Amino acid sequence: MKVQTIAEIERQLENIMSENDPFLLHILQDERKGVQKLVHKWHKQMEENRRLKEKFNEMSAYEKKWRSQGFELIAGVDEVGRGPLAGPVVAAAVILPEDFYLAGLDDSKKLSEKKRQEFDEIIRREALAFSVSMIHAIEIDEINIYEATKKAMKAAIALLNPKPDLLLIDAMKLDTPYPTESIIKGDAISVSIAAASIVAKVARDQLMKEISLSYPAYGFQQNMGYGTKEHIEAIKQHGITSCHRKSFAPVKDYILQ
Numbered sequence: 262m263k264v265q266t267i268a269e270i271e272r273q274l275e276n277i278m279s280e281n282d283p284f285l286l287h288i289l290q291d292e293r294k295g296v297q298k299l300v301h302k303w304h305k306q307m308e309e310n311r312r313l314k315e316k317f318n319e320m321s322a323y324e325k326k327w328r329s330q331g332f333e334l335i336a337g338v339d340e341v342g343r344g345p346l347a348g349p350v351v352a353a354a355v356i357l358p359e360d361f362y363l364a365g366l367d368d369s370k371k372l373s374e375k376k377r378q379e380f381d382e383i384i385r386r387e388a389l390a391f392s393v394s395m396i397h398a399i400e401i402d403e404i405n406i407y408e409a410t411k412k413a414m415k416a417a418i419a420l421l422n423p424k425p426d427l428l429l430i431d432a433m434k435l436d437t438p439y440p441t442e443s444i445i446k447g448d449a450i451s452v453s454i455a456a457a458s459i460v461a462k463v464a465r466d467q468l469m470k471e472i473s474l475s476y477p478a479y480g481f482q483q484n485m486g487y488g489t490k491e492h493i494e495a496i497k498q499h500g501i502t503s504c505h506r507k508s509f510a511p512v513k514d515y516i517l518q
Contacts, residue, residue, distance in 0.1 A: 267295040274303050313364040320366070320452045323444065327427050328359065332440070334389065336425035337453025338418060340410050340433075341369070341461045345486030346496075346512050347479070347505045348469050349395040350406065352413035353461035354421050354428075356390040357453055366455050368448040369462040381463040384456045391457075392420035393464045402508040411435060429453050476502050 265273075270288055277285050285303070288296055324335050340352040363384070369377055385391055394416035396409040404412070414435055418428065427440045431447035431454045447454035466485055473481035479495045479502065486492075486504070488511070496505070496515050505512050 267293065267299065270296055271299050274299055277303065278307075280307070310364065314362075317362060317364065317366060317452065320450055320455065323429055323442065323447075323451045324357075324359075324453055327429075327442075332427040333359075334423055334426045335429060335453055336390075336418065336421060336427070336439075337429050337431075337447075337451055337455070337457040338414050338433075338435075339431040339448050339454050339457040339461055340413060341458065342465050342486070343406055343410055345506075346488045346492065346509050347398065347481065347502065348472065348486035349397045349465065350401060350409050350413050351393060351395050351461045351465040351468075352410070352417040353391065353393045353457040353464065354414075354417040354425075355384060355388050355453060355456040355460055356421065356423070356425055357384075357456055358387065358389055361387060361452070363452075363456075366452055366459075368446075368455055369458040371449070372459070374466070377459050377463050377466075380456075380459050384460055388456070390421045390423055390425075391460055392417045393460060394420065395465075395468070398504050398506045401506050405508070406506075431458070472504055476504070 273284060288300060327335055334356050336354045336356045338352065338354045340350055342348060342350040363380060365376070366380065372380065394413045396413045401409045411433065414430070414433060415437065418425070418437060425439055428437060428442070429447060429451050430441060430443050432443060432445050434443055435441060444451055444454065448458040449455070469485045470482045473479070478499050480489070480491050484492045493511065496512065501507065501512055501515060507513055507516060
């Protein structure tokens with residue numbers, strides 16, 4: 262029998278999901294160091310997969326609770342961009358199917374930009390419904406950031422099709438026609454809210470990168486409108502733009518009279 266190369270074994274291991282698989286049991290007898298390293302790596306990956314699955318199950322507790330009570334279309338709702346000096350506040354609403362699974366799903370702030378973009382594509386493709394709503398700086402200045410955040414969330418909810426049976430909202434009380442549970446730090450403990458946080462974050466970041474093409478001096482493609490040292494310095498040197506929130510300090514301190 263031809264002895265498999267280490268590269269061949271590595272490729273075959275990619276399809277092995279059980280510790281009792283005959284192939285895995287066979288290569289355990291292979292004394293080559295390279296093979297044993299692959300076996301060790303496989304076990305570590307399986308352990309990581311189990312950890313991620315367990316975390317996802319824990320983050321599905323709210324959804325499971327409400328589904329057990331007859332609610333099927335459960336929408337997670339979250340926002341990003343309350344704190345920046347420039348750009349919109351963005352809300353997203355997402356209804357995930359009951360059998361949805363995405364290993365590593367978490368609060369968007371805990372994920373790399375690359376991972377957020379990867380997850381955003383998966384969520385948009387597999388969600389039963391999703392929507393995004395933006396309230397821009399001029400309206401934020403008119404009604405204040407708290408009211409703008411609520412308005413963005415309500416608009417995102419209204420755009421959902423099909424309509425939700427129930428809402429899971431990250432730490433915000435909203436007056437809506439739907440049963441609602443507000444969850445503190447919901448984006449870290451609910452898969453639906455975490456999914457919404459990712460969709461909202463990716464949408465907002467993309468817009469800020471587009472805005473940066475018109476206003477390259479402010480570094481929006483990197484700071485996303487937040488008040489970094491470089492951003493503040495750009496405001497001092499160049500003044501404010503139409504996407505700056507004039508009601509926010511220190512922006513209002515640099516408005517030319």
